[in-house]
Amino acid sequence: MQIRRQTDFLSGLMFIAVGLAFSWVARGYTMGTAARMGPGYFPFWLGIVLALLGVGVAVGSVSAKAEADRMARWDIKTLLWVLGSVVLFGLILKPLGMVLSVLVLVLVSSMASHEFSWKGAILNAVVLVIISTFAFVYGINLQMPVWPAFLAN
Amino acid sequence: MELLSHLSLGFSTALSLQNLAYAFLGCVLGTLIGVLPGLGPLATIAMLLPVTYTLPPVAALIMLAGIYYGAQYGGSTTAILVNLPGESSSVCTTLDGYQMARRGRAGVALATAGIGSFFAGSVATLILAAFATPLSELAFKFGPAEYFSLMVLGLIGAVVLASGSLVKAVAMIVLGLLLGLVGTDVNSGAARFSFDVPELTDGISITALAMGLFGFAEIIANLEQKETRETFTDRVTGLFPTREDFRRMIPAILRGTMLGSALGILPGGGASLASFAAYSLEKKTSKYSHEFGKGAVEGVAGPESANNAAAQTSFIPLLTLGIPPNAVMALMVGAMTIHNIQPGPQVMTSNPSLFWGLIASMWIGNFMLVVLNLPLIGIWVKLLTVPYRFLYPAILVFCSIGVYSVNNTVFDVFVAAACGMVGYLFLKLRCEPAPLLLGFVLGPMMEENFRRTLLLSRGDFSVFVSRPLSLGLLVAALALVAVVALPSIKAKREEAFQEE
Numbered sequence: 001m002q003i004r005r006q007t008d009f010l011s012g013l014m015f016i017a018v019g020l021a022f023s024w025v026a027r028g029y030t031m032g033t034a035a036r037m038g039p040g041y042f043p044f045w046l047g048i049v050l051a052l053l054g055v056g057v058a059v060g061s062v063s064a065k066a067e068a069d070r071m072a073r074w075d076i077k078t079l080l081w082v083l084g085s086v087v088l089f090g091l092i093l094k095p096l097g098m099v100l101s102v103l104v105l106v107l108v109s110s111m112a113s114h115e116f117s118w119k120g121a122i123l124n125a126v127v128l129v130i131i132s133t134f135a136f137v138y139g140i141n142l143q144m145p146v147w148p149a150f151l152a153n
Numbered sequence: 154m155e156l157l158s159h160l161s162l163g164f165s166t167a168l169s170l171q172n173l174a175y176a177f178l179g180c181v182l183g184t185l186i187g188v189l190p191g192l193g194p195l196a197t198i199a200m201l202l203p204v205t206y207t208l209p210p211v212a213a214l215i216m217l218a219g220i221y222y223g224a225q226y227g228g229s230t231t232a233i234l235v236n237l238p239g240e241s242s243s244v245c246t247t248l249d250g251y252q253m254a255r256r257g258r259a260g261v262a263l264a265t266a267g268i269g270s271f272f273a274g275s276v277a278t279l280i281l282a283a284f285a286t287p288l289s290e291l292a293f294k295f296g297p298a299e300y301f302s303l304m305v306l307g308l309i310g311a312v313v314l315a316s317g318s319l320v321k322a323v324a325m326i327v328l329g330l331l332l333g334l335v336g337t338d339v340n341s342g343a344a345r346f347s348f349d350v351p352e353l354t355d356g357i358s359i360t361a362l363a364m365g366l367f368g369f370a371e372i373i374a375n376l377e378q379k380e381t382r383e384t385f386t387d388r389v390t391g392l393f394p395t396r397e398d399f400r401r402m403i404p405a406i407l408r409g410t411m412l413g414s415a416l417g418i419l420p421g422g423g424a425s426l427a428s429f430a431a432y433s434l435e436k437k438t439s440k441y442s443h444e445f446g447k448g449a450v451e452g453v454a455g456p457e458s459a460n461n462a463a464a465q466t467s468f469i470p471l472l473t474l475g476i477p478p479n480a481v482m483a484l485m486v487g488a489m490t491i492h493n494i495q496p497g498p499q500v501m502t503s504n505p506s507l508f509w510g511l512i513a514s515m516w517i518g519n520f521m522l523v524v525l526n527l528p529l530i531g532i533w534v535k536l537l538t539v540p541y542r543f544l545y546p547a548i549l550v551f552c553s554i555g556v557y558s559v560n561n562t563v564f565d566v567f568v569a570a571a572c573g574m575v576g577y578l579f580l581k582l583r584c585e586p587a588p589l590l591l592g593f594v595l596g597p598m599m600e601e602n603f604r605r606t607l608l609l610s611r612g613d614f615s616v617f618v619s620r621p622l623s624l625g626l627l628v629a630a631l632a633l634v635a636v637v638a639l640p641s642i643k644a645k646r647e648e649a650f651q652e653e
Binding site: 007008010011014015018019022025026029030033034035036037038039041042043046047049050053054056057060069071072074075078079082083085086087089090091093094098102105106109110112113114115116120121124125128132136141142143144 | 318
């Protein structure tokens with residue numbers, strides 16, 4: 001047996017794992033009967049269906065007719081810069097306020113670009129802080145801390 | 154004429170100063186994101202969902218709808234001038250539109266796209282208005298069994314027309330359905346799959362999910378590729394097509410409009426599919442077929458009319474049956490629920506000014522878009538010179554603030570980041586995320602109707618096939634699968650999506 005279509009094989013495994021996980025957790029809820037379904041009934045069977053579909057996808061990937069492919073390389077560095085900057089934003093928004101958080105978000109996420117320059121990133125950050133302050137805080141009155149908590153009082 | 158009185162109600166709503174302003178804003182934003190490659194209507198609507206929270210429901214929906222069809226206009230600009238599809242629905246326009254630009258006919262190509270889109274948009278709006286009443290009346294005859302079967306048909310339809318592996322797409326739907334079940338079960342009050350996280354008892358935020366899957370994952374994917382583009386941004390002159398151009402584009406526009414309107418109504422249809430279908434139709438039927446790929450005016454007129462017509466008619470299933478036919482419409486469901494409007498046939502009767510106002514606004518919006526896109530083309534062209542390294546941090550800022558503000562919790566920001574990671578995984582595994590979003594929105598509705606059906610039938614599953622309407626819908630779903638599974642059609646389908 002040879003895995004010809006790597007993306008499908010891995011997707012199949014993912015569907016099986018996630019489906020079984022959902023069914024496993026759903027077993028902990030009341031199942032009930034078809035006429036009086038508990039909260040576990042629908043997700044349990046849906047999880048099984050997902051796992052079965054996963055088996056189908058995985059089996060198809062070893063068929064001789066499947067178009068061969070390999071999973072493309074992951075660009076972990078870009079992924080971490082982009083998503084890391086978002087997580088960082090979430091962590092510091094409440095204590096440090098929007099202005100500093102947006103500054104950090106823009107500077108950190110800019111590192112992901114292969115054309116990164118400090119000058120450009122800082123300029124962009126300042127412009128975006130001004131835009132978001134006016135648009136979100138004064139424009140549509142979103143409720144969020146603007147300045148760091150220790151400065152606000 | 155009932156239709157006329159409905160439309161006059163619609164126009165009186167849509168022409169109020171506030172609604173006009175929001176229609177305009179939506180069209181401007183739609184054009185903007187349409188022009189910018191790598192930022193689609195899906196991510197933008199997700200981004201703006203929280204903002205609409207403070208608006209009246211009519212204004213909110215008018216604006217969000219404007220973004221969707223506005224993006225169809227804007228997308229063609231980028232396709233023609235940069236040879237990059239600004240939207241997935243303008244992929245076909247790159248084929249001939251860019252070639253026209255290379256021959257110094259960029260202005261004519263832009264005008265053709267604008268004229269075609271406007272005509273198609275106006276006709277599709279009329280179709281939407283005409284179909285709305287009879288379809289909602291049909292929907293009132295539906296019981297829970299029919300609704301369940303209709304959703305099965307809708308979901309299956311959504312994937313058979315999509316590209317890639319069918320089984321994989323169905324699995325993505327089921328995954329979406331499961332994710333949609335996270336949160337409190339409405340019948341028993343039990344918290345499901347929330348693992349004692351209080352924020353999860355309300356379910357996963359649709360904004361966070363859509364932003365992560367479509368916004369963040371897309372940015373990472375765009376950053377991976379480092380390429381240079383040749384643009385024709387400074388050569389837009391001579392907007393007006395010649396008599397010969399008109400003679401050739403008019404039939405193409407008519408065909409594109411009809412095809413687009415029909416495909417938009419179908420579940421899973423929508424702008425992208427319509428433009429592909431229209432392009433191949435034009436290429437097959439035109440007597441100038443040798444010119445295709447070298448700057449044929451039909452190759453711009455057909456797909457551009459079709460995508461705009463489909464963008465408009467895809468509102469039909471959403472507004473009349475309450476079933477979103479594609480992922481953008483799934484987000485519109487989200488927008489409606491934020492405002493406590495349950496999408497479905499009752500919207501028209503309980504909220505007529507909203508319903509007809511939205512429809513009328515589409516016509517007004519199309520008119521605004523022609524003005525925005527043709528005389529003001531120079532402004533949009535300037536935007537194309539903004540480098541991506543300034544653009545994507547801005548997208549991240551708006552997404553992050555937006556996702557936070559829906560529930561004022563940073564938890565959703567983390568969920569969005571996690572979804573971004575998952576979205577990137579899907580990209581690498583070649584799993585299309587759009588069906589997942591559809592499933593996510595329909596998950597709770599489907600479970601509810603499934604449970605209610607079996608409660609009424611006392612646990613007898615045969616009810617789904619013993620009621621004729623329900624049986625018919627399920628047979629249609631089965632037929633769709635069978636048709637796609639046929640070897641000959643399978644080969645054709647793969648061929649059709651090769652060009653993507």
